[in-house]
Amino acid sequence: MSATNATAASMPGDWHDFFALTKPRVMSLVIFTGLCGLLAAPGNINPVLGFTAILCIALAAGGAAALNMWWEADLDRVMKRTAGRPIPTGRLQRRDARDFGLLLAGASVITMGLAIGWLAAAILALSVFYYAVIYTMWLKPRTPQNIVIGGGAGAFPPLIGWVAVTGDVTAMPILLFAIIFFWTPPHFWALALFVQTDYAKAGIPMMPVVRGERSTRRQILGYAVLLAPIALAPFLIGAAGPLYGVVAAVLSLGFVALAWPVATRSAASGDAMRPEKRLFGFSIVYLFVLFAALVADAYISRGGFLA
Template structure:
């Protein structure tokens, strides 16, 4: 019989359980959810609003834990993920699975009981989409993994909106579209200069399957669709000038950086400055765009 002293794993630490939630990724999820909540028409009690964001955060963390449970073998061979709790041997897979499932159920029930069941249903579907459709089905089977899988990260502002209004209208759909079309350029820019990691792990990311030239062209193309989605709320009269000017300026900069990537012929990952600049700016872009949406709502409400 295996005892605690002979088990190859130690009891999972709080730090490792927290690491399972991918806190750096979660920060963007939380931020866009808060922006969706604050940009929604109407009002929500601060305690209920806090509970909604907590539930979304827990749901995002649950998705990340289930992702790492399933991808422990991939993480072990990729340099940037080898230090995670499972591949580093600091936690067993069963613990990660139980943690992810338990957190999923709790987050959805918390949202449903404390806020409303529409937002809870969208949260449940977002967890399912990331953990099953993206992680288990798409990621290892198609170079469109990021394109379709981008929907998983696009749900938070919709959930935040639904938490306030109890419905989903055109505006949250546009917020969803912004993140959805932002995701491929963001991740493919990263994939271009960590291509060897994905190749070694056998993940069919676009640069691995279609090559760098095709990926760069697609990044430029997606930037144009993203620009149209970002400017649409202002063009359709749903926001004021604060958001409109910010969206136009930021999207122009994003497009210019994307076209720099599109015409680049650099093959050495260490010299891919255009790709690195786009990846870093893409994070600033999304934070600034959603912050402008909230500022616009506060000014023109």
């Protein structure tokens, strides 16, 4: 470590560095899907309690992200995409990230239990454990299926939001979990295709690195096809209305259509990775619009959330 980094590491980071530990971009999606689960759930919740539930989901996600950065600090130093994070640059010490993550996660679970209910709190605690331990510590460094199984970590927020309102787990929140679970592999592998050299350099067995581009591309298409009926399922079982059904059908067709050129394109086709970048960008829009349609559909069917 250079003298500059050593000096920086000896000083506590400012709030920007601690905020960066929470992975704000990822957290925004977590907050959004959690809020959608809460708003789409049947029944009502006091606005203050609803805000508390979403705050707890956000804090838990931030805590899990901080624990991820604490554990993977050495890998982050190697990868170009992550080398500018607070720990690799020496702006924060690893133990600060660990303690910050544990504080956020612990406080969020306890607050959720006391304010909302212990079932929601238990699922929230499971989501932190799933991401920080099962995915980060166990799956990610060991298997190319890491993102497939680990996708469950990001699928919990709408389930937790739903349970915060209803107090139980039914078919609909499980479907919302499944949508994100099956969305994660094609979303993440599209990114992994154009940053695979980073993963290879760090020794992380992501699918393109271990199984190669051809296998990864085929699996992206396969998961996109599997995602379509799962995304339509809330409409098919009568838990969502026609607005959601139409949006889910159109978005899913678009997802498959964009996955097709990714699956059929060879590595020799050029290195611009335009189809992969288009699919990655669309996948983010896909999830935001799909869950927004779910909330809009619920609003219309009830005549308002306070009706």
